[in-house]
Structures are given as structure tokens and as C-alpha cells.
Amino acid sequence: MPERVTRRLARDLPELLSDEDLSWAVEVDVDPVTAGRHNTRDILASTRERMDHHQWDLAICLTDLPVRANGRPVVAEADLDRDVAVVSLPALGGTQVYRRSKQVMLQMVDELTGREGGGENRYGLDSTLSRLLAPVQRQEHDGEHEADVRYTTTRRRGRLRLLSGMVRSNEPAQLVFGLRSALAAAVATSAFGLSSSTIWQIGDQLGAFRQVIAAVLSVALLVGWMILAHGLWEKRRDNSENDRDQVLLYNTSTVATLTIGIGVMYLGLFVINLVVALFLVPPNLLASSLGHPADFTRYLALAWGFTTMGVVAGALGSSLESDQAVRQAAYGYREEQRRREQEG
Known part of the structure; x- marks a missing residue:
């Protein structure tokens, strides 16, 4: 499923991202880099390696492995210093996977590039329905890289969405x-x-x-x-x-x-x-x-x-x-x- 979603995004994202000043090209690399990884740090490190290998400007990894931090399902995380991010598809739930993944991908591009005010434009992630079912929260956290940004859902409602996404991925x-x-x-x-x-x-x-x-x-x-x-x-x-x-x-x-x-x-x-x-x-x-x-x-x-x-x-x-x-x-x-x- 991540490959199907990513290839569809690769067709649509250049038009959504490009403007009069800047054009975008999106390439897809399918590789089991996240198998065996248990946290976003390891996944982001592997993503950075793929980015250096392909000489990309930015890299975002879409994975069907569930990721959690402090008991909360992780929707996405960006390492702003290394220009890489990861999106966990199961955390998006079992329905409307493409629409939600597109929203999060645009959000991650904004975080990595600072376009549209960085994290200010939520692309529908703060809709009334999203806040009711499983609100997505943006957090800046200290760690190995001070500029890291993480998007998580709530513990209980987010866990139900994560579970439905895991079943959908299977x-x-x-x-x-x-x-x-x-x-x-x-x-x-x-x-x-x-x-x-x-x-x-x-x-x-x-x-x-x-x-x-x-x-x-x-x-x-x-x-x-x-x-x-x-x-x-x-x-x-x-x-x-x-x-x-x-x-x-x-x-x-x-x-x-x-x-x-x-x-x-x-x-x-x-x-x-x-x-x-x-x-x-x-x-x-x-x-x-x-x-x-x-x-x-x-x-x-x-x-x-x-x-x-x-x-x-x-x-x-x-x-x-x-x-x-x-x-x-x-x-x-x-x-x-x-x-x-x-x-x-």
C-alpha cells in the first residue's frame, strides 16, 4: 500500500507544490528500509542515506509500520537539520488514506522548507471531523536535533485510528x-x-x-x-x-x-x-x-x-x-x- 499511495502522490504533488518561482520534481524509491526499525530516529537515518545516494534535496519516507512515541501514535516526524521526514500510514486510519497522506505530505514539505509559514498551514488536519475523531497535534521537541517537529494523535482515539490503519495495511x-x-x-x-x-x-x-x-x-x-x-x-x-x-x-x-x-x-x-x-x-x-x-x-x-x-x-x-x-x-x-x- 505505501508504494501505491506514494506513486499516486508523485503524480499529484509537483502541481500542488510548484509555483511561479519554483518547480518541483518528485521521485519514488521503493525499498524496505523501515523493516526492523522501531522508532522514527532509525527510519529518518535510513531515509537520509537514501537521500544522499540519490542526491535529492529533500526526502520523505512513507511506511506502513506503526510508530509510537510516549504512548502516542506518530503520524509524521521531520528532522529539519537533515531535510528528511517520515509519515506512518497506519496512524492516518483505515479510510481516506490517500487524502490524509497528501495532507500530511504537504505539511511535511512546509516543515522542511519553511514555505507557507512552516507548520501554520494545516491542510485540513485541523478540520472539525479530525478534531472530533483523532486530533493531530504538532510538537516541537528537544533531542539530538533541536529543530525536530513531530505530529501525533491522542492516546485513546489515536490508538483506534492506528489499529484500523494497521488492519488496512494488511x-x-x-x-x-x-x-x-x-x-x-x-x-x-x-x-x-x-x-x-x-x-x-x-x-x-x-x-x-x-x-x-x-x-x-x-x-x-x-x-x-x-x-x-x-x-x-x-x-x-x-x-x-x-x-x-x-x-x-x-x-x-x-x-x-x-x-x-x-x-x-x-x-x-x-x-x-x-x-x-x-x-x-x-x-x-x-x-x-x-x-x-x-x-x-x-x-x-x-x-x-x-x-x-x-x-x-x-x-x-x-x-x-x-x-x-x-x-x-x-x-x-x-x-x-x-x-x-x-x-x-
């Missing part, structure tokens, strides 16, 4: 395409259920409430199975409060990513099973098996039975996937690489 809707064995097992079991009149009768006898509960439990089973079977649960490495919060964020985003991804798989499989049932199972055959007339709601119950069975079988099928394949499917590129480097 792209949970794409999860199903990376779990071929689990999907194959789910489809095969659904096909078996289509030929079993016993499954038809079970689906017909259970009420809507039990059907919903069974569907939720089947998704939860597959999520739990994948986490345990492939070691997706991150453990604390020390007893610090910061480490505890960081691990909690990562594990929560993992559960949310898998739940959304498998939920999408469940809905997609349900629609397919419903269409197949309507096409292959005549109403009179279904009625004779159930012992009463078959309307459209009976076909819904039929598809539910196939799908729930299929997702449960998908838990077994996921065991055939390699740990690397599951992590590539469940995480964004930088997050998957970060975990690999930690274990290495």
Missing part, C-alpha cells in the same frame, strides 16, 4: 487468495454438502439464531486455528509497558485482519453455494427431502449449511499452508518482513 480482503489449501478444502466440503440430504435437513431444522451462531463459531475456529498453527501470535520480548502495548496492537490487528479476511471468504462462498443450490437442486427435490414446500429461505438455509461446513474444513486445509505463505497472506509486506527479521 489488506484483509486479499487474505483468501493467499490461502489456496484452505479455500480448496472449503470448496470441496461445500460440494460434498450439496449432495447430502442430511445436511439439507439439519439446515432446515436449525433456526436463524443458531445458524448465525454456527457461522460466527466457524469463522472464529479458522481464525484461532491459523494463529496457533502458524505462530501468528506475537509474544512480549521484555517487561516494559511500551512493549506490552506494542504487542497488544500487533495481536489485535492480526485477529482483526484474519476475522475480516475469513469473513469475506465466508460471504463469497455463501453466495457461490446459494447460486449453485438454486441451479442444481430443483424445488420439488428439496421439498421431498424436507417434507414441506421449499421457498427461497430454504435455499438460504441450504447454502448456510454448505458454507459453515466448508469454513470448518478450511481450518484443516490451512494446516497444509507453509508459515511463510500464511504470513504473506495475513500481513502487509513490511510487517511480514519485520516479523521475519525479529525471528532471525
